[in-house]
Amino acid sequence: MSSSRCPTPFLEETLFTNGGFVDGRLCQELGNGLSCCLPCPMTDWAYPDRFVTLGVAAEWVAVVGTICCAFLLVSWAVLPVDKTYRHYLSICLTTAVLLMNLGFVVPLAAKPDQCFDRITPNYQKTSSVCGTSGALLILGGWSGVMWVFLRAMSLHLQICWQVVVGRNFMWFSQALGWGIPVLGVILALTFSGVSFRFGATCHINHKNSLADLWIPLLIFAGLTIIIQFATFGYCIKVYLASLADNSASTEGSNLPSYTNSIRTMTPKQAYRRVRRVISLQWRGIAIVLIIVSDVIFFSVVFVFQDNTVQSVKTDQNKAQDWIVCIAFSGGNKNACLDKAGSLVVNIATVGAVLLLLAMNGIWLVLLLGRWTMITGWRDLLSPASRARREFVSVDARLDDLKKDTRSYEMLSRDTGKTMDEAVTPSVVTPISPAHMRSPFGIPLGNQESMTDDDGRRTPDYFGNTARYHAPTRSFSSPRPPTQTVTWDARETYAPRQQQQGQSPNDDYVNPLGMNRI
Incomplete structure (x- = not known):
């Protein structure tokens, strides 16, 4: 490497082979066939040293989120439904978030080498850890968007259209919620690929990424937002209509009403139905908004970062001041961080994106988990709790x-x-x-x-006589029998009417032998 004609810390491209992800190199032509490249990984030069610490912290938060998702899934599988209130929409959404968290946990456990050589990053074909983490991240992101979309659609059908989603919707959701993510992963890995570009987790490459990942992902995320706000708008409309409803038939009546058609419902009846549904589904509404916001935030930030790096490769004048600063400072990146600020996303935004993605599992256990799960595990694992007087x-x-x-x-x-x-x-x-x-x-x-x-x-x-209490809304009364029926008290074990002067012990029936045939 001593024969390199490039200033420190840059390295001459011709001294390296074409192994690894060659398109991931950041090189610049200096004339006379001399191409100098920035050492790998690029983030070590564009960000301060605390960027690595921030990435590790986000990975450990993802570990906590993974444990939370695993706790929910195991609880739903083992505990009875009255303790967990499990639902396939919640189970599938938790599985999607678990896959996305594993995209951060796998690099933390494997500690892969991000670089194939000193100027070239690794990618899916040269690093199995890179391919695994990238595929899990894309699959988890796609699945998360699809299942929050399906959850928002289910809520919209129930509230706005009074449709009872049943088995057909469940099978439709399974096909759509897992089929599209699997297809999206195949397209992304085939036409774009993943490589180490943004920390220890592999991300999709720039080539064809808008067509095979970002645009379809943002379309479904946008549809989710539209459906969710349409549901909110309907709820507000129903609430305002109920304020103006003065009909006496809907006030103070506890009788059951027929709600088979939304056209037959008064505004206050519709408002009570909507309020009841929202009171049961507010956790799902909150998790939909959180996850879809995280995915949109991550997509926008990463697309902006990707386009910025690509523009530096195509237009070398954009990074001229930063490259000259690094060359004249002898590789002191801290002296040139102010000039690199316009080329990368600031570290605060990057940290917010990574932490928000890693915290989705924690949000799930807070919103979808219930205290009865804890008591259920206590009853299942503690012998003292099982020792009941049954x-x-x-x-x-x-x-x-x-x-x-x-x-x-x-x-x-x-x-x-x-x-x-x-x-x-x-x-x-x-x-x-x-x-x-x-x-x-x-x-x-x-x-x-x-x-x-x-x-x-x-x-x-048998000596006590029960009193007859007429029901509140009964319009009948007990009538005496039309004819006198006589029977043998010894055969039916009913008390005989005591004759005047007769002893109570005469013809006594032993209660212990009354159940003998």
């Missing part, structure tokens, strides 16, 4: 009731003992539940009791 009924085989096949006793599922063994020594049967006490020994009431031949007191379950 009871099941089994057939009791008691010595004194062997022939009674309908008797049963309450067992504690946790201890394997009957509740009578754990709490009270008496047998719990359907007709004599432990002297009118609950399994925990709490008295159930002050019922009247009868005395049997052995002197034991048995609760009288």
Whole structure:
């Protein structure tokens, strides 16, 4: 390298092979066939040293976001739906953000070499880490845009058009939400490729990038914004119409109304329906706005940066002052950072883009996660939480009731003992539940009791007469029977009408034998 005719720190292009991503070199013709190139990577010369620290910090934030996405996905897969309220739109959106975060996590773990040689960056064919991180970033970005678009469309159909999205919309969403991103990745890698251009993560190259990535991506992002604001506009219109609605039929009525057609709904009924939907979907609305804003911000910033670097290659006069400054300072980049400011995006904007993209997983766990997930994992993993007082009924085989096949006793599922063994020594049967006490020994009431031949007191379950309470909106009343029906109280176990002068113990029926056939 000592034979280089270029001033320090520039290197002569003819001293290197054509390996790596040759189009990623930043070189300038000085005449007489001499082409001098800036050492790789270019960002080390255009940005201060804290740019590397900022990139590493964004990658660690992406690690936290990846953990959050993984927590949501595992919770949705393992915990019951009443703890997570999972939905395929949320699951697919979280998967998309997880893929995008992995585009930052893979370089952090692999620590790839950004340069093929001293002036040439690596690209997808010379670095597997570059190809993997670039593909994950494009796939995650495409998927994120598509699933927020589908979520916004679903909400718009429900609120504005009163359409119940069902199985057909789900299959349509799966085909569109994953089919277009896969097609977009194939087109981007085939016609443009990815290389190390902007930190440790590979990004799409300039060639054909507008046609195969940025323009289609921004079209769907723009449609998402339009649909979302159209939904907001409809909500505002419904709210204003409800303020002017003075119809008595919609005020103070708790009766159910038919809402099969939006034309039959009064403004206040429509407002209540819209408010109910928004109260259930506000988390989804917020995450749609956050992710689509991040993607648009990143797209605009990167396209601007890409076009600026490309303009420097085509018009060498734009970077003349910066190149001369570096040459005369002997490679001291800090002395020339002010002249490089017009050629690159400022470091504050770059940091904001990287951090916002890496934080999408954190936003997801804050907006789509629920506290019941924590309690669900606690109940699943903690044996003490699972030890509840739940009871099941089994057939009791008691010595004194062997022939009674309908008797049963309450067992504690946790201890394997009957509740009578754990709490009270008496047998719990359907007709004599432990002297009118609950399994925990709490008295159930002050019922009247009868005395049997052995002197034991048995609760009288049939001596109380229930009162008839007419319903509030009932227009009928109980009528006496038209004919007198007689029956044998011994066959039905109903209490006999006591004759005058008759003892209560006459013809007594043993309650313990009433369930025998």
